[in-house]
Amino acid sequence: MEQHRRRTPGQPPRGGLALRPVLENTLGMGAAAILAALILITCVDVVGRYFFDAPLTGAFELTEVLVAALVFTALPLTTERREHVEVDLLNAAFPPALNRYVSAFAGLFSAALLATFAWRLATHAIKTMGDGATTNALGIPLAPFGFLAAFACLVSAFLAFLRGIQPDDPTDPKPEDRP
Amino acid sequence: MTESLLGFAILLVLILFRVPIAFAMAAVGGIGFALLRGWEPAWVLTGQVAFDTGLSYSLSVIPLFIFMGNVLAASGVAHGLFAGADRLFGRFRGGLALASVFSCGAFSAVCGSSLATAATMSKVAMPSMRKFGYDDRLATGSIAAGGTLGILIPPSVILIIYGLITETDIAKLFVAGVLPGALGIVLYLVAVRVAVMINPALAPEVEGKEPMSRTDTIGVFCVLGLFVFIMAGIYGDFFTPTEAAGMGAGASVLIAIGLRSMTWADFRAALFDSIRATAMIFAIIIGAELFTNFINFAGLPDALADFVLDREMPVWMVMAFIMLVYLVLGCVLESLSMVLLTVPVFYPLMYQLPFESSLLLDPENALIWFAIIVVVATEISLITPPVGMNVFILKAVLQDVSLSTVFRGVFPFWIVDILRLGLLIAIPGLSLWLVGLM
Numbered sequence: 001m002e003q004h005r006r007r008t009p010g011q012p013p014r015g016g017l018a019l020r021p022v023l024e025n026t027l028g029m030g031a032a033a034i035l036a037a038l039i040l041i042t043c044v045d046v047v048g049r050y051f052f053d054a055p056l057t058g059a060f061e062l063t064e065v066l067v068a069a070l071v072f073t074a075l076p077l078t079t080e081r082r083e084h085v086e087v088d089l090l091n092a093a094f095p096p097a098l099n100r101y102v103s104a105f106a107g108l109f110s111a112a113l114l115a116t117f118a119w120r121l122a123t124h125a126i127k128t129m130g131d132g133a134t135t136n137a138l139g140i141p142l143a144p145f146g147f148l149a150a151f152a153c154l155v156s157a158f159l160a161f162l163r164g165i166q167p168d169d170p171t172d173p174k175p176e177d178r179p
Numbered sequence: 180m181t182e183s184l185l186g187f188a189i190l191l192v193l194i195l196f197r198v199p200i201a202f203a204m205a206a207v208g209g210i211g212f213a214l215l216r217g218w219e220p221a222w223v224l225t226g227q228v229a230f231d232t233g234l235s236y237s238l239s240v241i242p243l244f245i246f247m248g249n250v251l252a253a254s255g256v257a258h259g260l261f262a263g264a265d266r267l268f269g270r271f272r273g274g275l276a277l278a279s280v281f282s283c284g285a286f287s288a289v290c291g292s293s294l295a296t297a298a299t300m301s302k303v304a305m306p307s308m309r310k311f312g313y314d315d316r317l318a319t320g321s322i323a324a325g326g327t328l329g330i331l332i333p334p335s336v337i338l339i340i341y342g343l344i345t346e347t348d349i350a351k352l353f354v355a356g357v358l359p360g361a362l363g364i365v366l367y368l369v370a371v372r373v374a375v376m377i378n379p380a381l382a383p384e385v386e387g388k389e390p391m392s393r394t395d396t397i398g399v400f401c402v403l404g405l406f407v408f409i410m411a412g413i414y415g416d417f418f419t420p421t422e423a424a425g426m427g428a429g430a431s432v433l434i435a436i437g438l439r440s441m442t443w444a445d446f447r448a449a450l451f452d453s454i455r456a457t458a459m460i461f462a463i464i465i466g467a468e469l470f471t472n473f474i475n476f477a478g479l480p481d482a483l484a485d486f487v488l489d490r491e492m493p494v495w496m497v498m499a500f501i502m503l504v505y506l507v508l509g510c511v512l513e514s515l516s517m518v519l520l521t522v523p524v525f526y527p528l529m530y531q532l533p534f535e536s537s538l539l540l541d542p543e544n545a546l547i548w549f550a551i552i553v554v555v556a557t558e559i560s561l562i563t564p565p566v567g568m569n570v571f572i573l574k575a576v577l578q579d580v581s582l583s584t585v586f587r588g589v590f591p592f593w594i595v596d597i598l599r600l601g602l603l604i605a606i607p608g609l610s611l612w613l614v615g616l617m
Contacts (some may be wrong), residue, residue: 027452032450035453043426044241063239067239077454084199086198087511090195101198106198116209120222145234149230
């Protein structure tokens with residue numbers, strides 16, 4: 001069966017690694033603040049445009065860069081909770097020992113891929129910095145967002161690697177959940 | 180062609196070995212492209228696609244609409260919708276089941292996700308149905324099926340993403356979803372009535388009325404007002420769908436504060452859930468972009484179009500084949516990945532097929548019509564064994580119900596869904612009539 005893992009509030013941190021609170025209080029709070037800022041920017045822009053004839057300059061660009069920041073900042077949180085969509089259709093068919101290997105493989109594969117992304121995003125950011133690319137109206141430099149994205153992918157790669165070497169998954173469905 | 184099929188096969192193997200779908204698509208797509216085109220361009224493309232997808236203005240609707248749905252789910256308006264719907268349907272046998280279906284549809288109008296709709300409504304509607312002795316099959320079936328409307332009735336995350344892949348106007352897609360969504364509600368109501376008529380034991384003879392407080396009434400008007408505000412804003416060109424999402428998110432926070440039912444912890448959870456879901460969805464989008472890039476480069480969509488057009492296959496046969504692909508894939512894949520993987524392959528066909536209906540001769544109309552059909556096919560996959568996601572959501576909320584109970588309860592709704600899919604394919608006007616009025 002497939003699991004589209006959703007949050008369960010109040011879930012205890014797992015595996016004795018108190019990574020989750022640390023992540024939530026740093027990257028998580030940052031991403032939450034960015035989301036709040038996104039909402040505020042749109043509302044100020046639209047309300048300003050219709051009621052005060054004063055739209056927010058560069059709302060479009062601000063939205064763009066903030067979405068990028070939001071997505072990548074939140075990536076480690078999603079990875080840590082193993083909330084990326086996975087298909088565990090074969091879990092019921094495999095013996096538990098094999099499932100551990102499969103889970104470890106998935107973790108290491110994800111780690112390798114995320115590390116590749118971190119590398120490519122960093123290269124892209126260096127190039128962007130060299131070009132001096134900025135947004136049109138506000139002149140926000142784009143390179144820092146590229147480095148942020150690369151950093152977030154690297155953190156995510158590390159978290160996925162942890163799963164690779166510690167494949168037991170406490171969020172795994174219990175046997176009776178399976179069809 | 181061969182490369183694409185090989186790519187799909189490797190993708191499937193990786194996915195079955197529990198590699199997250201997003202990462203599997205990115206790896207197969209990136210490496211496939213590198214083998215066809217060379218490593219240097221593939222490396223450059225990877226960084227660029229990942230970064231540019233993040234930097235997308237139109238994709239900003241995703242976190243905003245998700246947040247709106249999460250806040251409203253925590254704000255308690257769902258109970259108002261359920262109690263209000265019970266005022267409409269309470270006098271019929273099976274009234275609470277009818278009310279569940281109807282309130283699911285109503286909550287869909289402010290929530291873009293089927294899973295969130297089903298999760299929210301199950302917490303509201305299940306306790307009452309249990310209290311009055313409803314059969315678990317009818318109770319869970321009506322919520323699991325009703326919840327699927329979340330991705331059809333606007334706002335809809337899936338329609339937004341379809342719009343981005345095919346460069347179709349998101350406002351038009353939203354408008355197109357309204358009538359088919361309403362048709363879905365009506366057919367589900369009929370399904371409940373027929374199920375109760377065939378087996379009266381499913382619903383109690385008499386049931387109490389769901390209590391409705393003043394806050395509940397206000398909540399109903401807030402949801403109604405918010406939906407009208409968003410749709411009128413988009414329809415009347417007052418703001419873009421992206422701005423509508425931001426305004427809707429802002430308004431939902433005001434509603435939640437006004438109703439005083441949301442705690443700080445709820446608010447924090449809504450924020451954190453939204454950002455994690457956003458990262459999850461964007462990862463899939465980035466992966467799918469790389470994968471699509473590879474199959475486009477390998478020429479799969481063209482090969483498919485040539486295959487179909489050279490043989491002069493009748494339109495109905497092509498559509499039947501495509502629907503079969505969706506129903507089969509729906510058994511294995513989750514809805515968003517399924518749409519992202521299949522739409523790029525099929526949508527070029529939509530402006531080449533020799534349709535009989537004059538409405539569909541306009542390529543944009545054909546794409547809008549296809550969007551609605553894809554979404555309804557995806558809805559069906561949400562309640563089809565073995566992976567019906569909405570069924571699992573119900574199972575997760577109600578630990579003591581077995582999966583087979585929910586799947587059996589969903590069966591009448593599944594039948595009317597197939598009927599609806601057929602109607603929508605046969606009568607494009609159902610999807611396109613409102614769009615034509617825009």
